[in-house]
Amino acid sequence: xxxxxxxxxxxxxxxxxxxxxxxxxxxxxxxxxxxxxxxxxxxxxxxxxxxxxxxxxxxxxxxxxxxxxxxxxxxxxxxxxxxxxxxxxxxxxxxxxxxxxxxxxxxxxxxxxxxxxxxxxxxxxxxxxxxxxxxxxxxxxxxxxxxxxxxxxxxxxxxxxxxxxxxxxxxxxxxxxxxxxxxxxxxxxxxxxxxxxxxxxxxxxxxxxxxxxxxxxxxxxxxxxxxxxxxxxxxxxxxxxxxxxxxxxxxxxx
Amino acid sequence: xxxxxxxxxxxxxxxxxxxxxxxxxxxxxxxxxxxxxxxxxxxxxxxxxxxxxxxxxxxxxxxxxxxxxxxxxxxxxxxxxxxxxxxxxxxxxxxxxxxxxxxxxxxxxxxxxxxxxxxxxxxxxxxxxxxxxxxxxxxxxxxxxxxxxxxxxxxxxxxxxxxxxxxxxxxxxxxxxxxxxxxxxxxxxxxxxxxxxxxxxxxxxxxxxxxxxxxxxxxxxxxxxxxxxxxxxxxxxxxxxxxxxxxxxxxxxxxxxxxxxxxxxxxxxxxxxxxxxxxxxxxxxxxxxxxxxxxxxxxxxxxxxxxxxxxxxxxxxxxxxxxxxxxxxxxxxxxxxxxxxxxxxxxxxxxxxxxxxxxxxxxxxxxxxxxxxxxxxxxxxxxxxxxxxxxxxxxxxxxxxxxxxxxxxxxxxxxxxxxxxxxxxxxxxxxxxxxx
Ligand SMILES: Nc1ncnc2c1ncn2[C@@H]1O[C@H](COP(=O)(O)OP(=O)(O)OP(=O)(O)O)[C@@H](O)[C@H]1O
Ligand SMILES: [Mg+2]
Numbered sequence: 001x002x003x004x005x006x007x008x009x010x011x012x013x014x015x016x017x018x019x020x021x022x023x024x025x026x027x028x029x030x031x032x033x034x035x036x037x038x039x040x041x042x043x044x045x046x047x048x049x050x051x052x053x054x055x056x057x058x059x060x061x062x063x064x065x066x067x068x069x070x071x072x073x074x075x076x077x078x079x080x081x082x083x084x085x086x087x088x089x090x091x092x093x094x095x096x097x098x099x100x101x102x103x104x105x106x107x108x109x110x111x112x113x114x115x116x117x118x119x120x121x122x123x124x125x126x127x128x129x130x131x132x133x134x135x136x137x138x139x140x141x142x143x144x145x146x147x148x149x150x151x152x153x154x155x156x157x158x159x160x161x162x163x164x165x166x167x168x169x170x171x172x173x174x175x176x177x178x179x180x181x182x183x184x185x186x187x188x189x190x191x192x193x194x195x196x197x198x199x200x201x202x203x204x205x206x207x208x209x210x211x212x213x214x215x216x217x218x219x220x221x222x223x224x225x226x227x228x229x230x231x232x233x234x235x236x237x238x239x240x241x242x243x244x245x246x247x248x249x250x251x252x253x254x
Numbered sequence: 255x256x257x258x259x260x261x262x263x264x265x266x267x268x269x270x271x272x273x274x275x276x277x278x279x280x281x282x283x284x285x286x287x288x289x290x291x292x293x294x295x296x297x298x299x300x301x302x303x304x305x306x307x308x309x310x311x312x313x314x315x316x317x318x319x320x321x322x323x324x325x326x327x328x329x330x331x332x333x334x335x336x337x338x339x340x341x342x343x344x345x346x347x348x349x350x351x352x353x354x355x356x357x358x359x360x361x362x363x364x365x366x367x368x369x370x371x372x373x374x375x376x377x378x379x380x381x382x383x384x385x386x387x388x389x390x391x392x393x394x395x396x397x398x399x400x401x402x403x404x405x406x407x408x409x410x411x412x413x414x415x416x417x418x419x420x421x422x423x424x425x426x427x428x429x430x431x432x433x434x435x436x437x438x439x440x441x442x443x444x445x446x447x448x449x450x451x452x453x454x455x456x457x458x459x460x461x462x463x464x465x466x467x468x469x470x471x472x473x474x475x476x477x478x479x480x481x482x483x484x485x486x487x488x489x490x491x492x493x494x495x496x497x498x499x500x501x502x503x504x505x506x507x508x509x510x511x512x513x514x515x516x517x518x519x520x521x522x523x524x525x526x527x528x529x530x531x532x533x534x535x536x537x538x539x540x541x542x543x544x545x546x547x548x549x550x551x552x553x554x555x556x557x558x559x560x561x562x563x564x565x566x567x568x569x570x571x572x573x574x575x576x577x578x579x580x581x582x583x584x585x586x587x588x589x590x591x592x593x594x595x596x597x598x599x600x601x602x603x604x605x606x607x608x609x610x611x612x613x614x615x616x617x618x619x620x621x622x623x624x625x626x627x628x629x630x631x632x633x634x635x636x637x638x639x640x641x642x643x644x645x646x647x648x649x650x651x652x653x654x655x656x657x658x659x660x661x662x663x664x665x666x667x668x669x670x671x672x673x674x675x676x677x678x679x680x681x682x683x684x685x686x687x688x689x690x
Contacts, residue, residue, distance in 0.1 A: 051601045052600070052601065053597060053600060053601065073603045073604065073605050074603070076601060076602060076603035076604070077603040079601070080601070081598075081601045083597055083598075087597040087598065088598065089532065089536065089598070090536075090540075091535070091536035091537075091539040091540050092513075092532055092535065092536060093513075093514070095514055096513050096514050096517060096532065096535070097532075099514055099517045099518050099528075100517050100528055100529065100532045101598075101602065103517060103518070103520055103524075103525060103528035103529075104525045104528065104529065104602045104603065104604055105602065105603060106525070106603075109518060112518070113518070130511075132539065145598070148598060
């Protein structure tokens with residue numbers, strides 16, 4: 001199966017600080033990858049590099065076989081991205097924004113109408129479709145950004161902490177949708193600190209620590225680990241892998 | 255006890271780099287050279303017109319600066335980054351006012367430096383007129399700042415009282431800078447008359463009256479504004495922020511379908527057209543007020559020509575000065591690229607040239623109306639082809655400025671301050687072209 005995303009030896013530094021250090025990873029169709037790590041671990045930096053928004057020092061990034069640096073347009077045809085610090089078309093309405101994305105992605109007009117309708121319903125934004133995005137609440141803005149990333153059903157959807165501030169229904173509905181989305185042979189890369197949600201939604205877990213990969217588990221592997229008394233849940237696995245096992249022990253003693 | 259305005263100034267004030275200071279210092283002599291060639295060494299003063307062309311030029315340039323300042327005051331008082339940061343902190347309104355006044359008056363002082371250099375060559379030829387020209391700028395701007403402050407505070411105060419009336423606040427706040435501008439234009443005109451009276455022998459009464467009125471306006475405005483501001487700043491700020499969240503739009507709750515239709519009709523094969531439609535819609539919604547202002551400016555221009563058509567021959571400076579306004583207003587959407595073309599655009603499959611074409615076509619659509627209006631504003635009252643030409647020149651100036659900005663700075667992420675400086679330079683350049 002051809003990989004959707006191939007990152008090879010990606011390194012990115014800001015001055016003396018190495019944010020991402022020789023990171024390699026491959027994402028195949030059908031994978032929902034959880035990107036986990038401390039604040040400042042380098043998750044957003046990696047995702048921005050994949051989306052072509054950050055320059056990289058060394059390494060390469062290929063999306064569906066297209067290099068993000070040398071074939072920017074072809075590579076962009078295959079992914080949708082929602083950044084952590086939302087930056088939206090504030091003066092368009094929700095539906096105008098989605099239609100714009102559909103047109104730029106080159107969707108057929110007839111299909112895009114129904115797709116936009118479905119996405120607006122998924123995000124529970126049908127009533128707000130004719131309101132300017134500027135007037136949206138925090139969660140609504142995040143949802144419209146996610147809908148924008150999903151328009152045209154790109155092969156890879158990159159969501160950087162997109163579930164922050166979403167209400168429980170939306171989280172549940174969009175999570176379920178993403179699971180079925182991945183099952184159709186596409187992939188998602190999602191970063192979040194809500195580990196239980198990731199556990200329920202993803203089938204691969206990638207732990208980043210100081211810009212390096214310290215663990216890469218499939219769902220089965222993680223479930224097995226969670227059965228051991230040392231690491232009863234995903235949080236414990238994460239703490240152990242990031243060198244904070246002391247916290248779990250202290251907790252037990254308490 | 256901590257001196258809060260000082261701390262604020264230190265934290266939020268602009269700290270120019272050494273390069274910027276050196277650049278500023280190098281540009282000053284250039285200004286003197288520029289004015290030597292363009293303003294000349296003879297004022298052309300005649301007994302009926304004791305300030306000559308110089309005072310005219312000083313007046314119009316100051317008038318343009320006051321137009322800017324009236325709008326800047328609103329940004330500074332209610333919309334600036336530090337105001338938003340400070341809003342939830344326990345800072346006394348008095349301290350915020352002191353800090354903001356410091357900022358405005360230091361801005362006036364700093365801009366006066368190049369102004370002095372601009373008039374330096376004239377200072378050696380006809381010192382009395384040149385000195386009056388020099389004083390017009392700081393005096394006009396200080397009075398303008400005070401008036402804008404008072405008008406904004408008054409508006410805010412009124413808007414907090416009439417909270418129940420939907421739409422009142424938005425209307426009031428969007429009209430306030432224009433009213434302040436009107437007031438400051440009148441006082442600047444009075445200051446100009448004061449200068450003329452001082453130059454004419456035997457007009458001391460007129461000079462005293464003009465001085466009295468402007469000084470009185472300044473004092474009353476400052477007194478009123480500081481009193482109300484200290485008492486009700488936070489309430490006014492909250493009211494402003496409420497209204498600022500709402501876009502000035504007739505149908506501000508639900509926007510019509512036209513843009514949606516236009517984007518979807520553009521067809522998948524024309525990404526450029528879809529993007530350009532979105533861009534135009536965004537600019538129209540974001541800069542509603544600017545668009546109205548441009549039309550108002552053109553009407554004022556037309557009225558001034560209707561009043562004295564021969565002025566076109568005498569001071570061709572006027573269309574030139576006004577040419578700056580649309581350039582600035584309409585390169586504004588270009589500058590606020592981060593707000594109107596967010597990061598998301600850069601993650602979409604769009605070639606650089608497609609994006610650029612979309613942006614240019616949007617700008618062309620946005621400037622066509624004001625340039626045609628400008629042409630008509632000059633052409634109809636004067637019934638001359640010359641006038642139409644001057645107006646069209648404005649349009650060309652705007653377009654050329656836009657093209658140049660794109661060519662030199664590129665499409666993505668135009669850095670704010672550099673592009674503002676650049677647009678300023680373009681505007682100046684084209685204004686000079688327009689004058690010639
Ligand atoms: N523009 C920047 N300039 C300098 N350093 C940066 C910049 N952006 C990120 N960094 C640094 O790079 C490192 C990785 O940042 P990144 O945003 O990728 O972290 P993250 O894993 O997404 O964290 P979080 O969970 O808080 O979102 C951090 O140490 C951060 O300080
Ligand atoms: Mg992050």
